[in-house]
Amino acid sequence: MPSGDTNVEKRDRVQADWDEAADHWAQWEPNIHNLLWPVSVRLAAGARLRAGMKVLDVGTGTGDMALFAAEVVEESGSVVGIDLSEDMLQTARDRARVLGLANVSFEQASGDSFAAEGQSFDAIVGRFSAFFFPDVVAGLSHLRTLLKPGGRASFSLWTPPEVNPVFGIPRDALAPFTEGQQEADAFNPFRLSGPGLFATAMKDAGYADVTDEEVGLYQFAPGCDAYWDILVKVSTSFRKQYDPLSEQNQKALKQSVLEQVSKHETNGIVRVPARARIVTGI
Numbered sequence: 001m002p003s004g005d006t007n008v009e010k011r012d013r014v015q016a017d018w019d020e021a022a023d024h025w026a027q028w029e030p031n032i033h034n035l036l037w038p039v040s041v042r043l044a045a046g047a048r049l050r051a052g053m054k055v056l057d058v059g060t061g062t063g064d065m066a067l068f069a070a071e072v073v074e075e076s077g078s079v080v081g082i083d084l085s086e087d088m089l090q091t092a093r094d095r096a097r098v099l100g101l102a103n104v105s106f107e108q109a110s111g112d113s114f115a116a117e118g119q120s121f122d123a124i125v126g127r128f129s130a131f132f133f134p135d136v137v138a139g140l141s142h143l144r145t146l147l148k149p150g151g152r153a154s155f156s157l158w159t160p161p162e163v164n165p166v167f168g169i170p171r172d173a174l175a176p177f178t179e180g181q182q183e184a185d186a187f188n189p190f191r192l193s194g195p196g197l198f199a200t201a202m203k204d205a206g207y208a209d210v211t212d213e214e215v216g217l218y219q220f221a222p223g224c225d226a227y228w229d230i231l232v233k234v235s236t237s238f239r240k241q242y243d244p245l246s247e248q249n250q251k252a253l254k255q256s257v258l259e260q261v262s263k264h265e266t267n268g269i270v271r272v273p274a275r276a277r278i279v280t281g282i
């Protein structure tokens with residue numbers, strides 16, 4: 001992303017990326033849901049979700065975390081899921097309807113400026129979303145104003161590709177084709193992924209008792225071709241670097257990724273290890 005862009009332009013680009021990904025996220029939703037179980041559980045524990053709470057899910061996307069939270073807070077509680085992308089929210093609303101959940105609602109809004117119409121929340125969760133804020137500290141600081149006194153906020157992000165094969169494999173495979181340009185040009189979702197970096201942003205934003213822990217999980221797929229399909233469609237950062245390549249390079253890149261991914265295949269099921277970070281504060 002060019003460095004001269006204003007925050008509004010950056011947010012518009014993030015929104016366009018996710019609008020474009022929305023159909024693919026709807027298609028692969030069961031896979032994403034199962035992949036991220038360990039993260040959802042840790043976020044709920046970090047934010048100490050329990051019956052009766054009013055919860056905000058920031059960057060809810062297709063609503064997975066919000067729907068999970070709505071079950072945890074039971075009918076006496078409620079959840080609001082917000083996202084930049086109306087197209088992602090469409091799936092979230094459809095899923096809430098299928099589940100018959102009446103205590104969850106979804107609205108299009110940016111987490112770093114959500115007005116909340118005077119509401120305040122017992123807890124805030126954000127699963128792989130807050131690092132997309134153009135100004136992360138300002139966004140986290142704004143969210144803190146929406147928390148009731150003593151309320152907890154818990155956010156997840158990915159650990160760096162060096163220790164996170166789900167992202168390390170595509171990054172290494174991309175390197176010969178992008179001549180190291182990817183991190184300079186693309187919006188880099190890993191800029192706060194190292195130990196303590198997001199936690200420092202939380203502290204700078206005014207949160208206290210900040211904790212930073214890692215959780216292991218697996219990206220899985222029914223075979224290498226399905227794994228490739230998920231990677232190229234669901235990962236906005238990968239897609240942005242893959243799309244501009246020539247057909248020949250796209251083929252070579254696929255081959256290079258699948259050579260590594262196939263090492264994680266057993267009986268037709270691919271399970272590639274991933275590591276996430278959960279950062280929580282009050």
Ligand SMILES: C[S@@+](CC[C@H](N)C(=O)[O-])C[C@H]1O[C@@H](n2cnc3c(N)ncnc32)[C@H](O)[C@@H]1O
Nearest residue numbers: 018059060061083084085110111127128129132
């Ligand atoms: C990686 S997806 C995660 C979706 C969902 N939380 C999950 O874990 O399944 C990131 C989501 O954050 C949303 N997002 C990015 N920036 C945002 C912002 N400033 N405010 C609200 N949502 C945002 C995107 O539109 C996208 O739906």
